Structure formats: structure tokens, C-alpha cells
Amino acid sequence: MPSLYFKYGVMGSSKSAQALICKFNYEQKGYKVLLVKPSIDTRDYDNGKAVVKSRIGIMSECLTIKYNQSMMELYKEASKTQKYDVLIIDEAQFCSEKQIDECKEISLEIPVLCYGLKTNFKSYLFEGSKRLIEIADSITEIESICSCGAKATINAKLVNGKIVRDGKEIDIGGDEKYIVMCYNCWKKMQKENNKY
Ligand SMILES: [Zn+2]
Incomplete structure (x- = not known):
């Protein structure tokens, strides 16, 4: 049974790198991966193409989704030309509650892996993260360290x-x-x- 996964961490905790490594691992085994991220700004564009980019120097082209867009429609539209085995979402904290609900629906067909921040700079949950914590089948933390040595949260x-x-x-x-x-x-x- 496919599942909805939420893998969260603070900024700089290599979430995007992990998302890209996960994509690579699936592709190595011949699976087709649909990579999506919410369109928030233009920082992550490379030569006009939307990309998921990690600070460690790896990147991959992706589709972007606007806040009011339907995740289910995007998935169905993309699936017309190519059947996908896995959906990976980076920056999932910026997804709407509705989009995460749609991810849950999609996860009944294929695994959906969401990477993102848990909380904003005020220490409150982001909308997408809140919904993920409520309905994800699996929640794991990508840990980072504070300068004092304790876990950064x-x-x-x-x-x-x-x-x-x-x-x-x-x-x-x-x-x-x-x-x-x-x-x-x-x-x-x-x-x-x-x-x-
Ligand atoms: Zn500290």
C-alpha cells in the first residue's frame, strides 16, 4: 500500500538534497518520479526552468504548483504523457491544506514523499506542514545541530x-x-x- 510521507527539517538541513537523492534512487531502479514544488519565488529557476536545487550542488528540473492550483489535476495532467510511480514534493510547507489532502488521495495510488520545513520563524506550523502532520502515514525528522551542539528546531x-x-x-x-x-x-x- 503506497503511503504519504512527511520528512521535515529546519533550514539548511539538506531537505532538498535528500529529496533529490530519493528521486535518484527511485530512478536507478527504473521508477518514474514526478518532482513538484510550490511556486513561491523565482530563486530556484535555472535558465528559465524550474528546478529543485540543493546547496550541495545538485539539482533537477521540476514542475511548479501555484497555491490555488489543484495537485490532483497537476498529477493527472502530467500522467497523461507519462505514468509516474512516485510523487516527490519539495518545500511542501508552502502547499495549501487542500493540496496536501489531494496528496493523500494520490498516495492511495503511488507513494507521495513530502519534504519541507515544519515551522516558520515564529515557531508555528506552516499550513502544508500542519496538514501533513495530521494525515501523513509516516513522519520523520532530518536533524540539524545548533551552534551549541543541541538539536536545532x-x-x-x-x-x-x-x-x-x-x-x-x-x-x-x-x-x-x-x-x-x-x-x-x-x-x-x-x-x-x-x-x-
Ligand atoms: Zn543551542
Whole structure:
């Protein structure tokens, strides 16, 4: 029985690399993989083509899906020219609740593997991640380390070196920086910030 998988991690935890390695592994065995990511911005385009790209230097062409688009229709449309054995979604946190529900439907036919962040910089679940945690058959964490050595669980957003906890969930092209840290260090740094 195919399943819906959610593999989550903080930023920089090699989620995209893992998604691409997973795709490679399936393809090595002769399976056809449909690779999809939500279209949020234009950062991940290569010569005009949408790609899933990892910081470690590997990438693969993919289809993009808009927030209001149907995942089921995209899957059915793509399947007209090519039968797919697996659906892999990168940046799945940006999917809508409805799209994840559709992934669940698709997972009754073929395995659906979703890679993404669990929480935003405010430490709350993203819409897609929330739905995945609710309905995925398998949930696994791709672990990362805070600079103190503890497990990193927070995607901290820094503006001018200070942690911010408000603003839009998706903020593209600003001066902000993200670092991953453990909850303790995140709290400590906010306290430090407030001293000045
Ligand atoms: Zn720490």
C-alpha cells in the first residue's frame, strides 16, 4: 500500500538534497518520479526552468504548483504523457491544506514523499506542514545541530542581527537572514537582544 510521507527539517538541513537523492534512487531502479514544488519565488529557476536545487550542488528540473492550483489535476495532467510511480514534493510547507489532502488521495495510488520545513520563524506550523502532520502515514525528522551542539528546531529570522518574531510568513528578497538554533539559544538570544 503506497503511503504519504512527511520528512521535515529546519533550514539548511539538506531537505532538498535528500529529496533529490530519493528521486535518484527511485530512478536507478527504473521508477518514474514526478518532482513538484510550490511556486513561491523565482530563486530556484535555472535558465528559465524550474528546478529543485540543493546547496550541495545538485539539482533537477521540476514542475511548479501555484497555491490555488489543484495537485490532483497537476498529477493527472502530467500522467497523461507519462505514468509516474512516485510523487516527490519539495518545500511542501508552502502547499495549501487542500493540496496536501489531494496528496493523500494520490498516495492511495503511488507513494507521495513530502519534504519541507515544519515551522516558520515564529515557531508555528506552516499550513502544508500542519496538514501533513495530521494525515501523513509516516513522519520523520532530518536533524540539524545548533551552534551549541543541541538539536536545532527553530528557524530564527534575524534582521540587523536581531531576532524578529513578527511579519509575513514568507518574506522574499529582504535583508533578513535565517539561522537555525535550538529553542534555548533562541530564547537566550531574544533576551540579549532586548537588553539594548
Ligand atoms: Zn543551542
